Amino acid sequence: MGEAAFVEAAERHRDELRVHCYRMLGSFSDAEDLVQETLLRAWRKRDGFEGRSTLRAWLYRIATNACLDFLASPARAREVAMAESPIAEITWLEPYPDRLLDAASEVVEKETIELAFLAAVQHLPPRQRAVLITRDVLGWPAAETAATLDMSVASVKSALQRARATMRAKLPERRAEWSRQAGEREQAVVRRYVEASQGADPASFTALLREDARQTMPPVNLVYEGRAAILAMWESALADTDTWGEWRSVATSANRQPAVANWARPPGQSAWTPVNIDVLRIEDGLIAEITTFAPERLAEFGL
Structure with a gap:
């Protein structure tokens, strides 16, 4: 050859x-x-x-x-x-x-x-x-x-x-x-997750999460066990409007799992700043696990 x-x-x-x-x-x-x-x-x-x-x-x-x-x-x-x-x-x-x-x-x-x-x-x-x-x-x-x-x-x-x-x-x-295919039910959960993120709506988040849901954030060794712990963390972040301002979320996919990429636009800023990528595991129409990654890999996602 x-x-x-x-x-x-x-x-x-x-x-x-x-x-x-x-x-x-x-x-x-x-x-x-x-x-x-x-x-x-x-x-x-x-x-x-x-x-x-x-x-x-x-x-x-x-x-x-x-x-x-x-x-x-x-x-x-x-x-x-x-x-x-x-x-x-x-x-x-x-x-x-x-x-x-x-x-x-x-x-x-x-x-x-x-x-x-x-x-x-x-x-x-x-x-x-x-x-x-x-x-x-x-x-x-x-x-x-x-x-x-x-x-x-x-x-x-x-x-x-x-x-x-x-x-x-x-x-x-x-x-x-676990389902081998992302059906319409799973896609609907992702759409609601995007809407709840952009609307900073804790009530909508509550309806999306299993009671025993878990959120992790590699490489930070943080684990939030249970819906209450996740919501407490989210509510604290969403309430900090001076830091985050507006929020924009876009559905994508990673590792054959649904994912959502997030950006924030702080008050007085014109540019959107990438914040993270949430990879979701969905069971029976509810989010069972969220793995949150830093945004450095967004380029490979075409975002």
Whole structure:
């Protein structure tokens, strides 16, 4: 394969490789860096690609090991914070815009990209994480996973058992019951959430939240447990009109979940300032969980 043809062929896999790195790392910005590192490594090693596997599988092996090298670096050491929520414990967690997931739709199912899954995966040791993703998400045979990770097949099977046990402990109990598709009922909840935000309407918020709803704010290790705690926080913020002034909200989506991006225009200002992105988990027509992210990733959302 010529150099130009190699580059073109490898670039076709950029979107799905970024999703793979994101599952490994939990951070969109780190995934961007690591997919670029993967393509650079592939370019340097291109003469060693002998076609014994597909180019796609070869690139996935390089990406997996690039992520493991990243996670092994002392400069990149990460410690799970102690918090009441598995999501809040992962302070480096970032949202993944659905408009970019659509480019890799063949390798993205909702249950393998939603925030609860991503947070649970981050609790696994890196090698267990790689085994779980290659075996249960990518569907690789144990032998192929073993060759990629320089492990024995027996070690792969053992690591997978331990990883699955951790995932069962970390994932929400009712996760299997969550809707796989965003229906009209869910979209209606999002519309009402936008209206309540822009109208600074606590009563409307109250009607949208489950009594046991939770709000978390990575990377800040804050968890608001229950509707009353969330409303108390919101009412305090909404009452501070000298700081926030007007509020504007726009529906979007991240990690195959509904989301709302928010801006504020302080009194006397003409420009709208981005404030945050709220990613919502909706159960039975009510908001069960809100994960609030800083606005730095808004550009990737096209907003």
